[in-house]
Amino acid sequence: MSQAARRLSSVAARLSAAALVLLSVPAAAETAVSPESLKSHVAYLASDALEGRQPGTAGYESAAAYVERAFKKAGLKPGADRKWRQSVPLVLTRREFMTASFELIGPGGAMKLAELEDFIPVKPVDREAFDVRAPLAFAGYGVVDEESGYDDYGTLDVRGRIVVVFSGAPKSFEGAKRAYLGSNEAKLKTAAARGAIGVLTVPTRESEAQSPFARAVERADQPGASYVGADGRAHVPAPQIAAAARLSVEGARALFASATTSFDALEAAEADGRPLHAFEMPAQARLNGATRLTRIESDNVVGLVEGSDKKLKDEVVIIGAHLDHLGVRRNAKEGEDAIRNGAMDNAMGISMLIETAKKLKELKPRRTLAFVAFTGEEMGLLGSKYFAKNPPLGGRRIVGVVNLDMPLPLYPLADVIGFGAERSSLGALIAATGAEMGLALTPDPYPEEGIFARSDHFSFVVEHGTPAVFLFTGVKNGGEQIFRDFMKTHYHRPSDDLSLPIDWDSAARFAELNARLAQRIADADAAPTWNPGDYFGERFGKKAATAKEQAAGGKR
Template identity: 40%
Template structure:
């Protein structure tokens, strides 16, 4: 462990207030322009420095460090005059969390071939996922291969179209067809178990393409073995689970090849079809038997911080725009380079700091916006978006009155902010406000440069999308202003070397002027939405609006 005692010199440079472009300034009311220009890069830095300090021990939910972070956020919002919007007239919402873990010594996976059986080696050839709904779960059934395991007829793709998987175990490749739009690809990459259960499957076996080293069990095993967390409803029942799936395993590359031993289609041919985005399904002519013993090993008293700036319109103040950023990180863990505190400076002290400065801009307005603004610091994002899912499912304000969500998580400000990727903007009327704000701040809007990372599913905005609420999640684009610096490569390198490690601390070359532009974007988009006569709507026929919400009428 180490304790950070000073800022590096690089972080003390370029902390002047960001100068905004006046492009299309006529579309932004003058009072919002004036307030946007008062953003303070140094305040973002100061908040990040506190939240990412070693004294907070990585802000893991249920720990002293997380409590300190929650207290800090609450006092900052209180000082701005925001009112309590949690439970029982407090700034807090209790989020009951539980962790489940597989008991490896008594759990197993056996494959049955034409010429005999093979019991696999746990941790080397497969890993079982905990089953929160069943302490002891058994499944024995034939195995069928279903390509990507995706059923998306609305996108012209359905691996389940020509096969009956009721009572069977399905095997599929991680990911989703690369021909899908970025956000739809992200959704279907993460909805496999739900789709399998909907088609009557009783078990799943997943594996990665041979070229996908990022998702192999060798990489995933340490974290998977720590178990999974879920939030509990009022009856103590875990949520976001699929009780119909009696067994779920991830396979190594060698085991993935093994399950095609008796198949009429070879592993290489099946993979080739997957890579060509061709839907497919066929029996593997083997059976699998899984026994999973799952232990509930830990209860965590999670908490969300919730505050509101009431709106000024007598009617519209009863509608809410929710700003969310996750307070938690990974706590204290395995030492890396002599450091065991996973500070989470970029992930996500940065998002909390930016939203706090956004709240200050709103509180500085001579008159509050017409709609109310709710600021939430959520717990358990690193455990699977749990705090935001709990809030979106059990909001402390009327759910049908939440009209929009803005999320900030790892916006990536290691270079000047010249372009942004506003995930979700293309799905709703919030795209218009995003365009106006981007033009004013002087940034371009770019497509997702890393669709394979399935970013749209990986932060707290999606908890609100799932509830039918239009949401925006802005990250930096790839432009750096330096022809010798590739922004996409910089991003991917950071993810490969710093992400979820103790090296994500405050001693990184952050560009706080870029962070200040993120504040301006958060503020201006929300301001325009809060002042509009009509609440945000899903675009007509939109994929997510159709699946989860109420699409706009013609």
Template identity: 40%
Template sequence: MRHLLFASALLFASPVLADAAGDRWMSHVKVLADDNMEGRLTGTPGHERAAAYVANEFRKLGLKPAGTDGFLQPVPLMEQSLDLAASRVALDGRALTLGEQMLPGTRVQQLKGPFDAGLVFIGSGLHLPESGHDDFAGMDLKGKIVVVLAGGPKRLSGALKSHARTAEFWPAMQRAGAIGVINVANPNQMDVPWARQKLFAGTPGMRLADPALNDARQPFFSATFSPADAELLFAKSGHSFADMVKLADVGETLPRFDLNQRLSGTIVAGERQFSSPNVVGLLPGKSRALKGEYVVLSAHLDHVGVDKPVNGDSIYNGAMDNASGIASMIESARAVARKNPKRSILLVAVTGEERGLLGSRYFANRPTVPADGIVANINMDMYLPLWPFTHVTALGAEESGLGLVSARVARDMGLLQVPDEAPERNLFVRSDQYSFVRTGVPALALKFAASTPEQQAIQKDWLTNRYHAPSDDLSQPIEPAHAVAFNKYLVNLITTVANLPERPTWNEESFFKRFAPKAATGAAVSGR
């Protein structure tokens, strides 16, 4: 406790400076979360205005343009819009209410034309044969639609299970010959209540225009099913949805079985191609030997736009998600520039995160600097400065030497780094650091850790009532001093990583080490 009090005294030794830093941070949040940004949906004029603002802030800081068009890197995208009124889906001949019982997916290209397929429950849908678990093995799925419930064996890390549900899932579906998937929402693991999820039923989805950059390389039927109605899917199987949820909640391996029902119907969809920019700024390193290596600081600029109103408000401003992260990116760049780091710092405000990590995936695979020069990624997404900053969670800390570095930086500031308290939320793969992980770059995503019951209650209330809701706006209680404390930690972490004598590497036991180029696999960075 003495360390924490001492650190707090250091962080705020000059109230005037702290207040000025808080005012600057808050000024960016106010601009980006203002109603005139219209929720910053990817591909809209509101997002274009936000990108122009960030580019101008980078320019004022003296950063060098590092996009393909000045500070901008246009990302080619494909948008898919569903016509729910013209679409039809039936379970064993019984019509389902689209937008109520079932929400058809929009990120993966939907099947064109009518379908009629048997349903098979394949547990958690994890394809991890190298880790001794494969829900696809031994199942006849050709021409079938699979039904999955998030979960998996407790012995598998949350990061690994999350990876299997994304990068590994669609290729496994294609190899098995399945034509679609129904994700059944677990009522005990939902950040956004079903009542709010339904509001987005008609919202267009997006994917990268280059098919080679998408996990799903062919059309599939995809949908999410209401937990309140999920027993309908299991009614003829001899099993119950409630029993599957109980097993999933305690980390048991879920059984696999035929559901003895068929799903039929037609989903009507239209598509258009467009582009939306990442914003990229460069702070050149000061070391002749290391300036050709880059530490990427990323945060997503987009949010979910204007949609169905909640309590009369239809603008989803995204103040915490993620104007806060962009504001910290800008202010951290201001401070890091004064420290003359040895490696170069690349600031990337990405588009399309809310539509599937699209901008970061595009940048990680089509970087505007030499790919082999990118040594680390530090990402901020909705880090939630809602209480005093004493504990930090660095998602991915267990996977690479960056975890030891971030823990050391925290310790030196009187902070405590703690593990992810809710790995079942899949946060490791739900934000932009995952795009860099998949190209072999060690990465961390930083969060305020809720270390007391009161803080946990604040976090739960925020996720339930403000996450992806219009109430994530400027009227909520925002304390810039908490963000200033976080920014000081962030600046120290960025500078420390940029000044390491050797580039960070994956830990030997990390599953994700397989993505690293051979030249980048060596001894892990020491945290001493």
């Protein structure tokens, strides 16, 4: 048995044992969620009339109004400081196509790279033009982890330099931690802390297979975005970084042409897991371009079910789903379908959010439930980040988060995945709830994707240290292959629409599972807790403990 298989088996055994402690396993329960209601919601939200629900468009506003009406009809209360909407101020930035320039100046002379063939510039949200020239330095993945002592920079001085880094993070880190450390935001912050003024990302074999440069070119028309902070400025994780870009394999080869080590040699070393030593490069790079900045408002929609327990009603469980998608492709060819309807991503999740709210409103949960349709997820979790930083909940404490994002009920549902289940006490609740419905809990089969760190629930992990879970349709009955095929063929493309073979009965069962899980969390005597030694619990969980102490009148 492989190490990965042993890990999955061990996790499954622990969760199964915990489930048996919680309950004896009855026969699969009938669902109270209506398949027809789900179908009706998705048909509207993924229709061409809404043009892909991109924030700032009439289509998104129509979708937000639909959710607000549904919450009102279900009997929820306005949940954003007694209003239905939390307005999220955003800055959008669009590239001026084919105006960016990337010049390499090396010992043998200068050469220019081609935009959308060799490189794609990152769109800044805090300036309308960028122009940086500086010497280059290679710094492995650009990752620093204090916990393990891992440091790609070592003694390399990158002050005033443009840093070249591989996509992602070392395979030695477990999936979600690897995704967090390998995120663009984390790398920009690390580079800025070391004094760099630019970051260039080059592909690994793994990253190019998972997210090809050609797919990024397809999405090059998408606006960059950030939320606006209390100071009136766009939130930028590392304002010291004046320019950044993603390079193709060919662009990366040109970048290292004058270096002592070729890109092909570095790429092979990375693929083999060999050490990547940081070094100064003999070339300089000049990167410049222009963007157009626009300020808009886009809303999170929030409905509340007030808790019934006097002692627990000021604790909130969030059930969230993102409402936005990618809108209309500006660079579509004549005759091509240009509308990215987002039926699975995430009209399906929103439909389940609405039906979950309808069900739980009637059950009088002990804790307060907040149902939130987030804006700006596709732009970088912006709606959830803004909500987490500015919770409009009247001082109530967020104690748990259940996230509904891109479920794929395209086959008979027999099991579910709980991204993050093994990290907190939520894992046992998920196993118990699934067993109650005859649904097995499958440990994360896609650890290389780092999915736990890539959706809206993670904003609350980082900002509040809140235990969270992201349930997903499982691997049985062909589910794993269907997921991989969807990611390759339909993800973020116009073909994610109502022509997909949706199993509405499975969709209803999955919605019911999420509703029952939320009910269990809301009615439990104790709030969710991180498992001892969990990376995110140790890194961010102290925020939750401090907040609880403050609420009880304790000291910092």
